[in-house]
Amino acid sequence: MGTTPKYIVIDSASGKIDRRIFSEQAVYDDEMEKIFGRAWLMIGHESLVPAADDFLHTYMGEDPVILTRDEHGRLHALLNMCRHRGNRVCRVDDGNAKRFMCSYHGWTYHNDGTLEYVPGESEAYYGALDKPSHGLIAARTETYAGIVFATWAKDAPSLETYLGDARWYLDTVFNRRDGGMQALGPMKWIEPVNWKTLVDNCSDNYHVPTSHLASARVQTRWLGRPALSHEDQFASPNRHAFVNGHSITFRDADDNLPRYVHGVSKETFGLFQEYHEATIPEVERRLGTFRARRVQLGNHSLFPNGILGLRLALPRGPLKTEFWHFVLVDRDAPEELKRVIRIGSQANNGAAGMFEQDDVDNWRQVTAASTSCLGRRHPQDLSMGLGHAGPHPDYPGLVSKRYISENNQRLFYRRWEEFMNAGSWADIPLDPIKARFDGTATMRG
Ligand code: FES
Ligand SMILES: [Fe+2]
Numbered sequence: 522m523g524t525t526p527k528y529i530v531i532d533s534a535s536g537k538i539d540r541r542i543f544s545e546q547a548v549y550d551d552e553m554e555k556i557f558g559r560a561w562l563m564i565g566h567e568s569l570v571p572a573a574d575d576f577l578h579t580y581m582g583e584d585p586v587i588l589t590r591d592e593h594g595r596l597h598a599l600l601n602m603c604r605h606r607g608n609r610v611c612r613v614d615d616g617n618a619k620r621f622m623c624s625y626h627g628w629t630y631h632n633d634g635t636l637e638y639v640p641g642e643s644e645a646y647y648g649a650l651d652k653p654s655h656g657l658i659a660a661r662t663e664t665y666a667g668i669v670f671a672t673w674a675k676d677a678p679s680l681e682t683y684l685g686d687a688r689w690y691l692d693t694v695f696n697r698r699d700g701g702m703q704a705l706g707p708m709k710w711i712e713p714v715n716w717k718t719l720v721d722n723c724s725d726n727y728h729v730p731t732s733h734l735a736s737a738r739v740q741t742r743w744l745g746r747p748a749l750s751h752e753d754q755f756a757s758p759n760r761h762a763f764v765n766g767h768s769i770t771f772r773d774a775d776d777n778l779p780r781y782v783h784g785v786s787k788e789t790f791g792l793f794q795e796y797h798e799a800t801i802p803e804v805e806r807r808l809g810t811f812r813a814r815r816v817q818l819g820n821h822s823l824f825p826n827g828i829l830g831l832r833l834a835l836p837r838g839p840l841k842t843e844f845w846h847f848v849l850v851d852r853d854a855p856e857e858l859k860r861v862i863r864i865g866s867q868a869n870n871g872a873a874g875m876f877e878q879d880d881v882d883n884w885r886q887v888t889a890a891s892t893s894c895l896g897r898r899h900p901q902d903l904s905m906g907l908g909h910a911g912p913h914p915d916y917p918g919l920v921s922k923r924y925i926s927e928n929n930q931r932l933f934y935r936r937w938e939e940f941m942n943a944g945s946w947a948d949i950p951l952d953p954i955k956a957r958f959d960g961t962a963t964m965r966g
Contacts, residue, residue: 527551529938531903537902540900543891556582557584559946560940563668564588564598564669565577565669566702567596568703573591573593574591574619583836585602586599586671598661599657600658605626605628620637626640634658639652666691667701686952689812690769690771693813694849703852705863709844710844713885714884714888715839715891718884718888720822721933733876745787757925760924768930769821773816774815774817775814778797783862783869784866796854807960811915811959812959831848832847833845848866907927
């Protein structure tokens with residue numbers, strides 16, 4: 522472009538990052554336009570609107586959006602803003618409706634967004650209102666394995682290109698079964714934290730033996746989980762990969778054990794192992810043997826704010842984030858297994874979750890430090906593992922040499938800069954899809 526980029530916030534050589542991006546209103550306002558106004562955003566799951574005329578009220582950044590399924594089964598993401606003066610046309614969380622009537626003056630929209638009825642169309646407007654151009658503002662929508670994404674950007678690439686080779690890893694959780702997944706929830710709550718801090722935490726396993734020591738000890742004592750230690754982490758064969766803007770952590774193991782999720786305990790382990798063994802032939806058919814047996818997705822984030830499975834981190838100002846925590850389960854899993862996963866998730870993640878409370882306290886303090894004049898003179902340090910990541914013959918993306926690394930965090934803020942400095946999608950680099958997607962699973966499930 523030839524001009525100096527507006528945002529240079531991370532120093533590649535030192536990993537130092539400017540704290541002002543976590544607290545300044547002007548930066549936040551730019552984020553709403555340059556990131557949340559143009560990226561593909563996770564907004565829901567097909568299982569939350571399974572039938573014709575179902576809808577779910579959700580958000581894209583700060584903007585209220587109605588995710589609808591019309592009578593033909595098509596999905597729409599519609600800005601919840603009446604085209605007359607701007608009143609919200611939908612005031613409930615979810616339901617089933619063919620139309621949305623604005624409660625201010627009565628303009629009425631079909632659930633595909635078309636403006637169908639205007640009181641006084643011929644009398645008050647003298648037939649001069651151009652109804653077809655006053656439908657609800659629609660975002661582009663696409664799905665990946667049942668997860669619904671939307672973008673406001675007409676020039677955005679396809680969702681498949683946007684996810685890129687991250688999907689190679691994501692499939693190992695979201696695309697395992699022919700019957701797909703089912704979303705339960707959400708649990709919603711608000712925290713005084715900047716949205717980026719918790720996104721970068723998705724690849725921060727360094728904190729686990731320290732922050733979660735007490736919670737982990739409870740789990741070791743009562744649930745039979747192995748004890749946590751830094752030594753084990755540094756020696757771990759698990760890995761981090763950064764792929765096309767998305768942060769992945771994964772377990773590389775060929776031990777025929779099920780992926781660890783909250784809900785696994787010494788009492789329930791048999792249930793998980795039995796399910797794993799019963800379904801692995803199907804998973805191998807869908808994903809190929811290598812991914813089915815050797816790759817278990819861990820914590821991860823999809824740029825910008827899709828985290829840990831189906832969890833939305835919705836920005837509510839520079840110093841506030843609204844969390845929507847869904848639990849995703851295989852639709853055809855035994856009901857008892859779904860129950861155990863749901864309860865395990867609530868015990869550990871979510872407003873009252875043991876692990877969540879440990880995390881939130883850290884994020885609050887990190888956010889608060891960014892509001893301090895003195896604190897802002899001293900940048901955050903993200904130097905861990907600088908120069909110790911690169912391509913790997915077996916795994917797509919930029920793979921860190923050790924499990925414990927800040928490579929993904931550095932690259933997340935680099936991706937943030939790319940979005941914030943771009944004039945349009947043409948300026949945002951995209952890694953080509955290079956991974957081999959063995960098996961029958963596709964974007965559509
Ligand atoms: S604001 Fe909706 S009908 Fe007037
Ligand atoms: Fe944590």
